[in-house]
Structure formats: structure tokens, C-alpha cells
Amino acid sequence: MTGVTQFHNLLHTCISFIGAVLLLAIYYNITKRFKEVLEEGNSIKRVDKGLLYFSFGMLVWVVSGIWALSASYFTFEKTTIHQIGINILSTVNNLFWLMALYYVYDAPKFIYRNEKNVKVIAIIIVIVASITLSFSFLYGNDFYYGIKIAALPDVLLTTFLCFLMGVSFYRTFMYRDLKLVAFISVIAIVLLFVSQLSDVLIGFDNEFTNQLIRVIAKTSLISVFLVLATSWVIQLAHTPKPNEMKIQFLDWSLIKLTIPSKGIVNAKIDFGSKTTQYKNLLTFAYRRKFLEAEKQSIIVNSGGDIKSQTYVTRIIDNINSILNTEEEKLERKDLITFIGESKYRLRILPEHIIIDEALLEEYKQQL
Incomplete structure (x- = not known):
């Protein structure tokens, strides 16, 4: 191992360890301070673990750094065992990374809260890992x-996950009006992808450049x-409390909504021709x-009461567009909470939900 590579491995290990510890500290502080919001209405106490899995991913970086240093110290860098460990x-x-993206609200919809697809991708990851291990035994470190060949399947899989992370982070920060951070996150993901090329292509063999890119990316x-x-933290701090929200269904397509923390007080919202979104919201309210x-x-999946999460998101999007809110936009989590196994529920307390009697009778007839 050259001095450049040794310096990179030491720096990579230290930075990853510090980052993982910081994220774990923030995560546990958040879960302690916002415990009621995170566990609200969740009988299985399944809190948002996205940040936790990101920190675990960095701890894996720490282990990989230690593994590389050990390979250098005990001189088995060129062996099959070292490649298998990697x-x-x-x-x-x-x-x-995949489990973390499962909890990222702005991740592609086929991953966010989609247990079936996440399991499928997880199985694919395991299969690719098995193929990679087989190639390691067959081809070793040869080009x-x-x-x-041995590193090709894993690099292709990492490329796919880099794409998912790039899309997720870009959407997340753009939605929160952190445009500069959105672009930086995309650049970081691109550099992370570029840093993998030296593991599979013989032309990317400039050691100093490769290690520099890896340090900057990570x-x-x-x-x-x-x-x-x-x-x-900011999002949780601005999440409305259930006991402050009130909703009244006045007529078909017409509601009155009150969420003081969002600056919404007795606001009348007419869904107009968007009857599907209105009926879905009424169904949430009726069941609650x-x-x-x-x-x-309500089960939200291809075989559930609502066929797609897109229809749930459109409820909130329509409310925002009708209210024409600029700064305090409603988020889906403000009104609708996820309780596991593709199930979602309205956050508003039952006693704060009022449905016009005539409207209620008409709705019951359609059940």
C-alpha cells in the first residue's frame, strides 16, 4: 500500500466514524424530543429510521477502512479473501442505503414506504452479491x-443505488428550498459513482486522483x-399537533379546514372537479x-382501497394549490400518517372531524 492509499484509508475511516457518531447522536436526540410525533398512532412503535440506516451505512465505511488497513498490514491485499471482504x-x-431510502419521503415512489418493492430490490442485492462472490473465486483480481469482472456486478448495483440517492436528495432539498444543498448532494453522488470506476476499469488508475475523489465524495x-x-428536525418541529387540527365536510367537494400552526383558520376549500381526491379524504375522515x-x-397499494400513493399525495397537493400557500405548505405527513404494512390514517382527532348529516347519508349509500 502506497502512502497516498494509506492516508486515504486512515482519513476515510476517521471521517466516516465521526460522521456516523454524529448522525447517531442526532437521531437519538430527535427520537427522544419528538417521540410522540414519531410514534403517533403507531401500535408497533415503528419510528422513522432513515437517518439511523444512513449512519449504519457510514459505520460499514468504517469497517471497510479497517479491513483495507488490515489487508495492508498483514499483506493480503491481492488475495481473493480481501476481495470477498470488500x-x-x-x-x-x-x-x-436501500433501507434508508425506504423512509425518505421524496424518494422514487416505487421505494418510499413500498415494502414489496424494497424486499424485491433487497433480494436482487443479495443475488448480485452472490454472483460477485462467485466471480471473485473464478476470476480473482484479474482484468x-x-x-x-469480479467487481462489475457490484459496481452496476451501486450505480443504480447512487441514482436513487441522487434523485431522492435532489427532490428533498429542492422541496425544502435548499437549492444549493440539492446541487451539492447531486455532485457528491456523482463523485461517489466516479470513485467506483477505478475498481472495475483499468483506465482509471491514477491513484492520487482516485483517492482524492473518494475523500471529497464521502x-x-x-x-x-x-x-x-x-x-x-425543522420538519418535525413544524408538524401540526393532532389536537389543533379541525376539519368539517360541508358538502360534496367542499370542506372547512383549520390548522393554526400552518396559518390555516376556517379556510374553505372547494375541490371542484377533483372528486376522487375529495372522496379519498372523506373516506379517511369517515374511518377515523x-x-x-x-x-x-386505509391500505394504499395496488390491491388496497386506494390503488396508489399518488392519489394520497394529490389530496395534499390540491389543498395547497387551492389555498395558494407559499411559505407554510402542508405536507402529507401533516394530515396523514403511515402506520405500517401499507396502511395510512388521518391524523386529525375523531372529535375534531365533522361531517354534514346529509352528506354522511349519501356517502354511506355508496359504501
Whole structure:
């Protein structure tokens, strides 16, 4: 191991460890201070673990740094065992990134809160890891036509996850009006992708440049995680309390909404021709107010009461567009909470939900 590589591994290990510890500290502080909001209406106490899985991913970086240093010290860098260790750590890291994206609201919809798809991708990751291990035994560290066959499957999988992370972070920070951070996050993800090329292509063999890119990418990404944690704190602090929200269904397509912390007081909202969104909201309200606790939720998936999460999101988007709110926009989490297994429930307390009697009778006839 050259001095440049040794310096990179030491720096990589220290930075990753500090970043992981900071994220863990922030996570546990958040879960303590906002425990009621995170566990609200959740019988299985399943809190948002996105930040936790990001920190676990960085701890895997720490282990990988220690593994690289150990390989250098005990001189087994060129062996198959070293390559297998790298592949296993990369697989675990990819799994943690995937589980983190499951909790990121602005992640692509086929991953966010979609247990079925996440399980499918997790299985794919394990299969790719198995193929990579097989290639490691068959081909070792040899290059064929300028390509390291053993590392190719893992690099392709990492590229896919980098794409998902880039899209998720860009959407998250743009939505929170942190445009500069959004662009920095994309650059960090691109650099992280570029840093993988030296593992599979023989042409990317400038050691100093490769290690510099890796340090910049991982340091930038850790900084992005910290900003993400800060934005999460702000979001939780601005989440309306259930006992302050009130909703009244006046007529078909017409509601009156009150959320003081969002500057909404007795605001009349006419959904107009958007009857699907209105009916979905009325269904949420009806179940929350009149049904037993275990039946108050709605299953949102291809085989559920609501076929797609897009329809749930449109309820909030329509309310924002009708109210024409600029600064204090409603988020889906403000009105609708996820309680596990594709189930969602209205956050407003039953006693704060009022449905016109004639409207209620008409709605019951359609059940």
C-alpha cells in the first residue's frame, strides 16, 4: 500500500466514524424530543429510521477502512479473501442505503414506504452479491479486456443505488428550498459513482486522483446527511399537533379546514372537479371518526382501497394549490400518517372531524 492509499484509508475511516457518531447522536436526540410525533398512532412503535440506516451505512465505511488497513498490514491485499471482504461490506452498505431510502419521503415512489418493492430490490442485492462472490473465486483480481469482472456486478448495483440517492436528495432539498444543498448532494453522488470506476476499469488508475475523489465524495455526502438531519428536525418541529387540527365536510367537494400552526383558520376549500381526491379524504375522515381503532386505516397499494400513493399525495397537493400557500405548505405527513404494512390514517382527532348529516347519508349509500 502506497502512502497516498494509506492516508486515504486512515482519513476515510476517521471521517466516516465521526460522521456516523454524529448522525447517531442526532437521531437519538430527535427520537427522544419528538417521540410522540414519531410514534403517533403507531401500535408497533415503528419510528422513522432513515437517518439511523444512513449512519449504519457510514459505520460499514468504517469497517471497510479497517479491513483495507488490515489487508495492508498483514499483506493480503491481492488475495481473493480481501476481495470477498470488500464485496460483502459493499453489499451490506447497499442494503443499509436501500433501507434508508425506504423512509425518505421524496424518494422514487416505487421505494418510499413500498415494502414489496424494497424486499424485491433487497433480494436482487443479495443475488448480485452472490454472483460477485462467485466471480471473485473464478476470476480473482484479474482484468479482462480492461474490465475487472469480479467487481462489475457490484459496481452496476451501486450505480443504480447512487441514482436513487441522487434523485431522492435532489427532490428533498429542492422541496425544502435548499437549492444549493440539492446541487451539492447531486455532485457528491456523482463523485461517489466516479470513485467506483477505478475498481472495475483499468483506465482509471491514477491513484492520487482516485483517492482524492473518494475523500471529497464521502466528506460531502456526510455533510449532506447532517443537513438532512437538520431539515428533519425543522420538519418535525413544524408538524401540526393532532389536537389543533379541525376539519368539517360541508358538502360534496367542499370542506372547512383549520390548522393554526400552518396559518390555516376556517379556510374553505372547494375541490371542484377533483372528486376522487375529495372522496379519498372523506373516506379517511369517515374511518377515523366512526370505525374502531384497528379499522381506521386505509391500505394504499395496488390491491388496497386506494390503488396508489399518488392519489394520497394529490389530496395534499390540491389543498395547497387551492389555498395558494407559499411559505407554510402542508405536507402529507401533516394530515396523514403511515402506520405500517401499507396502511395510512388521518391524523386529525375523531372529535375534531365533522361531517354534514346529509352528506354522511349519501356517502354511506355508496359504501
